[in-house]
Amino acid sequence: GAGVSQSPSNKVTEKGKDVELRCDPISGHTALYWYRQSLGQGLEFLIYFQGNSAPDKSGLPSDRFSAERTGGSVSTLTIQRTQQEDSAVYLCASSLPGFNQPQHFGDGTRLSIL
């Protein structure tokens, strides 16, 4: 079956532009997570969705970052007025509901801000 799909795979944009990153989770996975991985670092949690609602958005670094999920499936992470420090790999993961369900990751979007 299909895994978690993220698009685009790579994105290069100019400072100040807005970007949208897409995540298509595994079918039936109600939980969806966004993480950010800066160069040489571990993953940093951004936001968690359960269905279409986001009970934990504590990791979003500023109000330039927002995310939504529709139909309990696809999620988009939007970064407005991008800055150079936003350059990173953005990873999405999804999991089944319930306890101790492993998170399945996509291949990520590498975002480069010029």
Next chain:
Amino acid sequence: AQTVTQSQPEMSVQEAETVTLSCTYDTSENNYYLFWYKQPPSRQMILVIRQEAYKQQNATENRFSVNFQKAAKSFSLKISDSQLGDTAMYFCAFMKQGGNEKLTFGTGTRLTIIP
């Protein structure tokens, strides 16, 4: 808040040898889960092994096993008979028990298997 520490930024080992990656964590939680993820150059995070904190028995998955010391808050990964395909970044991660929860990651260990 939880923290996860991986004190070995890089390691290398000869093919077929055994290597142990270290991980310590800090938490006030009593019920939680610990994970090791592998990230090859393809960027995809792959779950290697997981451990429930309430289980005393160490988890094992083929050539991968853990040494879980709850009192010491230590969770090391042992890779036996290492293979070239094991070359990757390895991340230790923590998750509170309580339904769907975020993962807290360490900064990773870059492991190179030398032919």
